[in-house]
Amino acid sequence: MEKRQALNALSGMLFGLGLVAFFDETVFHQLLHWHHFYDKSTTDIGLVSDGIFHSFSWFATIASLFMFADLRRKNAFxxxxxxxxxxxGAGAFQLYDGTVQHKLMSLHQIRYGVNILPYDLVWNITAAAMLAAGIFLLVNTRQGKKADA
Structure with a gap:
């Protein structure tokens, strides 16, 4: 039972990580052109870094869906x-992105040429809220009954 619960959590975490990374890449990198994954070099390097980041999010999402399908097949979802x-997964990745990548490593900012404090606050508070809600659900379902999907 514990292994199945762990696999449900891991599959969800990978899906959440992949989903929020995919959203970040699509909205902020491609549609709004606010930044690249790595902004300390040329535009070409920034685009290559975006491609690597996008591949990472895609592989995390696909791996999670294979795990999800296996859990469903085994009636263990x-x-x-x-x-x-x-x-x-979504909250942890977003909080990591907003604190480590944006502030500690300075790989990029959410947006340039504006006061970034409101953007940082929204990004990191949303991340913390998702993370707290996710941990709450994981703790409360540790010994829980099987949920209908």
């Missing part, structure tokens, strides 16, 4: 635990 994993 726990919906609330999986949702908890999604929120935990």
């Amino acid at each position: 726990y919906g609330k635990r999986w949702i908890g994993g999604i929120l935990t």
Whole structure:
């Protein structure tokens, strides 16, 4: 039982990480052109770094969906635990991105040429809220019953 619960959480975390990374790449990098994954070089290097980042998010998402399908096939899917994993993975990645990549490593900022404080606050508070909600669900489903999917 514990292995199945762990796999539900892990599958959800990978899906959440891949989903929020895919959203970040699509919206902020491609549609709005606010930044690249790595902004300390040429535009070409920035585009290559975006491609690597996009590949990472895509592989995480695909791996999570294979795990999801296997859990469903084995009748071992726990919906609330999986949702908890999604929120935990999405929140953890977004908080890591907003603190480590944006501030500590200075790979890029959310946006340039504006006061970034409101952007940072929204990004990191949203991340912390997703992370807290995900952890709450994971803790409360540790010994929970199988949820309908």
